[in-house]
Every structure is written in C-alpha cells, then in structure tokens.
Amino acid sequence: MMSAPALRRFTFAYATAFAVIFVVVRAYGLALFTVYPAQGVVLMGTHRSRDVVAPAMGFLAPEMFFYGWVAYAAIGALVVAMVAALLPDRWFPLWRWCVWAVPATAMIACVYLTLPWFRL
Amino acid sequence: MMTALLILHGFVAVALMGAITHQALAVCASSDARAPSFFRRFRAVPAAAFANAVIALYLLSALLGAIAYLSFKTDIQPFLERNRHWHALGFFDLKEDFIAIGLGILPAYWLCWRQSLPDHGGQARVALTVILAFIVWWSFLAGHVINNIRGFES
Numbered sequence: 001m002m003s004a005p006a007l008r009r010f011t012f013a014y015a016t017a018f019a020v021i022f023v024v025v026r027a028y029g030l031a032l033f034t035v036y037p038a039q040g041v042v043l044m045g046t047h048r049s050r051d052v053v054a055p056a057m058g059f060l061a062p063e064m065f066f067y068g069w070v071a072y073a074a075i076g077a078l079v080v081a082m083v084a085a086l087l088p089d090r091w092f093p094l095w096r097w098c099v100w101a102v103p104a105t106a107m108i109a110c111v112y113l114t115l116p117w118f119r120l
Numbered sequence: 121m122m123t124a125l126l127i128l129h130g131f132v133a134v135a136l137m138g139a140i141t142h143q144a145l146a147v148c149a150s151s152d153a154r155a156p157s158f159f160r161r162f163r164a165v166p167a168a169a170f171a172n173a174v175i176a177l178y179l180l181s182a183l184l185g186a187i188a189y190l191s192f193k194t195d196i197q198p199f200l201e202r203n204r205h206w207h208a209l210g211f212f213d214l215k216e217d218f219i220a221i222g223l224g225i226l227p228a229y230w231l232c233w234r235q236s237l238p239d240h241g242g243q244a245r246v247a248l249t250v251i252l253a254f255i256v257w258w259s260f261l262a263g264h265v266i267n268n269i270r271g272f273e274s
Contacts, residue, residue, distance in 0.1 A: 007231060008231060011230070014228065018221070019224055019225075022217075022220050037193050038194045062197065062198070064189070064193055067186070074224075096243060097243075099228050099248065100247035100251060103225050106221055107255075111214060114213045115210075118206065
C-alpha cells in the first residue's frame with residue numbers, strides 16, 4: 001500500500017508521462033502491436049499494409065495502430081509513475097501544473113498531428 | 121450486433137456526458153441547491169459524488185468504443201474515404217487521441233476527487249475535470265457526426 005504522497009506522485013506522474021509518451025509514439029508511429037481487423041490478426045510492432053502488399057491493395061488489409069499506441073503509453077507511463085512514487089516529494093515542485101498542463105499541451109500536439117486530414 | 125453495441129455505447133456516453141457536465145459546472149461555479157433558476161440548480165450537485173461514476177462510465181464507454189472501432193476501421197472508414205469526408209475523419213482521429221489522453225489522466229482525476237485527500241490541489245481538480253469534460257463532449261459530438269454520415273445498417 002502506497003502512502004498518500006507516493007500515491008499522488010504516482011498518479012500525477014502517470015498522467016504526465018502517459019500524455020508525453022502517447023504524443024511521441026503517435027508522432028513517430030511506434031505501436032507496440034498492430035491489429036488487422038479484417039483478417040483478425042495481431043502482429044507485434046508496427047507493420048504497415050503498404051510495406052507487405054502492393055500499395056494499391058492496402059485497403060484490403062487496413063491496419064490499426066491505436067491500440068498499440070495506447071499500450072505503449074500505458075506501459076511507459078506505468079514505469080515512469082513507479083519510479084516517481086519512489087522519489088522524494090521535493091523533486092516534483094511543478095506537479096500541480098504538470099498533471100493538467102502536459103495533457104492539455106499533448107491534446108494541442110494531437111491537433112497539430114491531425115492537421116493533414118484538414119488539408120486534403 | 122454492432123448496431124446494438126453502438127446504441128449501448130451511445131447510452132453510456134450520454135450518461136457520462138451528463139455526469140461530467142454536472143461535475144464540471146459545479147466545480148467551476150458552485151451554486152445553492154435552493155437557487156431559483158434551473159441553471160443554478162444544475163450546478164448545485166455534490167460534485168465529488170460523481171467522480172467514481174465518471175471513471176466507471178468513461179472506462180466502459182472507452183471499452184465499447186474500442187470494440188466498435190474494429191468495425192469502423194473495416195466497414196465505415198473506407199466508405200468515408202471514398203466519399204472524401206476528410207474533415208469528419210480528422211475529427212474522429214482527434215477523438216481517439218483525446219480519449220487516450222483522458223485514460224491517462226483518470227488516476228490523477230480519481231485522486232483529486234478523493235474525500236480523504238482534499239489538500240491535493242484544487243486547481244488540478246478543476247483543470248482535470250474541465251479537460252475530461254471537453255474530451256467527453258468532443259468525443260460524443262465527433263462520434264455523433266460520423267454516425268450521422270454513415271447511418272445505422274446502411
């Protein structure tokens with residue numbers, strides 16, 4: 001059982017790290033696993049349809065990275081949060097702001113990453 | 121089957137939207153329950169009592185959405201791309217990103233609303249609640265627009 005300050009460091013670090021890691025893996029397309037829903041296949045790592053079949057045939061095997069991005073962010077944030085829970089409170093002077101400012105900034109970054117849809 | 125799942129997803133989303141909207145308005149501008157206007161009474165709820173319900177509904181809604189997303193990718197997205205609904209796809213892409221970030225802030229949101237830890241940042245509590253409310257509203261509207269474009273069983 002964690003103490004109250006350790007639990008606070010854990011949850012606040014988790015929120016902050018999750019947002020940062022999610023944006024990074026989203027920006028660089030790093031999925032822990034790739035889902036091919038039409039085929040019911042899951043492959044570890046990032047696999048793009050166009051890399052394994054002809055680009056014009058890619059629509060037959062749409063790939064999904066979202067679950068892999070979330071898994072990466074969840075596992076990465078868990079590691080960061082566990083480390084943060086062990087560190088002293090004085091190392092986190094800005095936690096009150098980071099816990100909401102970083103996710104809010106990450107959301108703005110996601111808007112930037114989505115802009116290509118709006119330029120088509 | 122997928123239509124039933126989507127309707128259930130919609131029900132859960134409506135409940136979640138109601139709970140988080142009550143809570144967000146109450147935390148931003150609390151009011152007296154005996155106030156004369158509807159809007160003031162709407163804000164006069166015990167906001168802390170909504171936290172666990174919001175978390176449970178958020179997780180359930182995300183789970184149902186994640187299941188429905190498989191069908192979206194194979195059946196709906198190709199249709200939207202063929203018909204050049206790029207903006208709708210962009211809004212939906214943002215929805216999935218925002219929901220993921222919302223999943224990450226749920227533990228901190230839960231902690232901020234714990235009665236036994238009232239000193240852990242009123243500012244963080246307000247900000248996280250408002251962010252979650254924004255995510256829920258955005259997700260509901262984006263999903264609603266996508267659903268309206270394609271329609272059930274069409």
